[in-house]
Amino acid sequence: MPRYRMTVEYDGLPYVGWQRQENGPSAQGAIEGAIFRLTGETVSIRGAGRTDSGVHARGQVIHADLSRVWVPEKLCTALNAHLGQAGERVSILEVMAVADDFDARFSATRRHYLYRILCRRAPPALEAGRVWWVHRALDAGRMHDAAQTLVGKHDFTTFRSVHCQANSPVRTLDRLDVTRDGDLIEIRASAQSFLHNQIRSLAGTLKLAGEGKWSVEDVRAALDARDRRACGPVAPPDGLYFMQVDY
Amino acid sequence: MPRYRMTVEYDGLPYVGWQRQENGPSAQGAIEGAIFRLTGETVSIRGAGRTDSGVHARGQVIHADLSRVWVPEKLCTALNAHLGQAGERVSILEVMAVADDFDARFSATRRHYLYRILCRRAPPALEAGRVWWVHRALDAGRMHDAAQTLVGKHDFTTFRSVHCQANSPVRTLDRLDVTRDGDLIEIRASAQSFLHNQIRSLAGTLKLAGEGKWSVEDVRAALDARDRRACGPVAPPDGLYFMQVDY
Known part of the structure; x- marks a missing residue:
């Protein structure tokens, strides 16, 4: 067929x-x-x-x-x-x-996601449901620094849902960049594959770094704990976009 | 008060x-x-x-x-x-x-609008209601050239609704820029004030130029006609954003 x-x-x-x-x-x-x-x-x-x-x-x-x-x-x-x-x-x-050996899931070599956070006092009217609204400024540079400690091959047990069905919690995160564009913070994540809720777990934890509540070392310690309870609050689905798949 | x-x-x-x-x-x-x-x-x-x-x-x-x-x-x-x-x-x-002599409407010295056109074969899912979907490529450079003939002080009778209640059809258009960002065309319009449906009338006419149906001279001739019947189809409201007011 x-x-x-x-x-x-x-x-x-x-x-x-x-x-x-x-x-x-x-x-x-x-x-x-x-x-x-x-x-x-x-x-x-x-x-x-x-x-x-x-x-x-x-x-x-x-x-x-x-x-x-x-x-x-x-x-x-x-x-x-x-x-x-x-x-x-x-x-x-x-x-x-x-060709019939192409498989959308199994042939994928890399997946790219974007997570958008709107930082301002007023709630979003036009972007409601399309961003995570955080009503305070976040330090994107600090978030990016914290993110770099998560890039690479790691056991991401801390950052996956307890309902995740993957056999292994080990994944290789190729990219986790945090940039600012006005009152919008954008997190770009790339990997061959992700665990269930991994990006939302990472985004929620990076937000704590952006608020200054967690240091870069705290974020690294959460990864090293390999314990779901060490994760920051999971970010809402609203800000997450599945952007691209490479084959 | x-x-x-x-x-x-x-x-x-x-x-x-x-x-x-x-x-x-x-x-x-x-x-x-x-x-x-x-x-x-x-x-x-x-x-x-x-x-x-x-x-x-x-x-x-x-x-x-x-x-x-x-x-x-x-x-x-x-x-x-x-x-x-x-x-x-x-x-x-x-x-x-x-101060109580500030009036949102009458103290305004300039108003800024943005009109967004999404040019691609597929209809918008995420931007539905937020863009004018035109399922063919438009030439943004040609649209910009045509737009420049409309900048300045003119009788905009061609480009106003028959329901417009303004006393005069004369307005001074300070800016009408057309740029492209991927499959999105953005029209930026600035003036002290606009007539009813003026920007949507201009956008619909510029689209004809972008399709190559109208030349820059055709757009200028429509302006010079001072006749509502000379206007291109009025663009839908979806793509229009009231961006900023200067005082």
Whole structure:
């Protein structure tokens, strides 16, 4: 069967998350529904990463096997038409025909995420649900310094959900950069793969460094503790964006 | 009575516009409601500009007269708490105590707007309602060249709504810049004041230039016609942001 790779953008707010679940609408279910309405086929698509409810995607990647051959641009346009008619907040940015050994999840060599924190006294009106609102200034330089102690290959037990199903807590964090643009702080994280809630756990802990409550050494000590209880408060899903997948 | 100047951000989507109206919720009504719940006072506030339904604000400015003296920061925080409790998509960014000859509308010396166009094949999922989606590439350089023929003091009859209530169609456009950032085209417009639907009329006309349908001379001829029928299609409210007011 011809296999198609698709790059997907979605608003995390109306969904229980990427993955199809019994308890509400999912981004995966939205796309599978559009494929069914277009082709009459019941397919199970696979995404490069599972995002939690409220987490957004600008560059999730999926693959799907369809029974007939499509011109990729036409498949893209037709799926977007069906998604739009259903009122879904999901958009297919690009479709490519790929070989059947391409797997959106297992072929991925690197995943890139962005976490956005809005630092100001007033709550967000336009960016509500799209940022973590922190009503005080954070020191981005200090956050970046603390972040550098987390880059590399480590046991990230401190920074993963107790519900994480990965066999190993060891991951290699290739990049964890913190920059400021006005009242917005942006954290960019890249790795081959992440643990469940890892980036939100890192963001919540870096916020403590940005407030001056934790030193760079405190952040390093939390990593070294390999103990979930040593983690700072987990940051909300609102500010997290799945940006890009490399293959 | 002490007068307060406030800088206001709002999401235009849930409102019939800035101005209080009978036919639905307004941003003005949201703030007046918050003031009433906080102080028990029924006040009529004045904004620097009236925005239509769907038009957003990042820096609308208003003034309000209250019977008692407030610490500005406390007034700001208290109003935001009341706006949040009411589920309004309005946020007060800053409050200043001002002299009673300050008038948000009549003291304004310049108003700044931004119009955002997303040019790509796929519809926006994250930016739905926040951009004008145009599913083809536009030539930003050509749009900028056409825009420069509109800068200056002109009779803008072509570019104002037939419902515009201004006495004169003459306005001085200080700035009309078109730039590109990836698949986003941004139009920045500044003037002491604008006519009703002027920026959306200009944006819709510049889009024709960006598509290559109209030449720079066609845009200039539309201005010179001083005839509403010479205007291009009016751009939707989604992409328009009231950014800043100078005093």
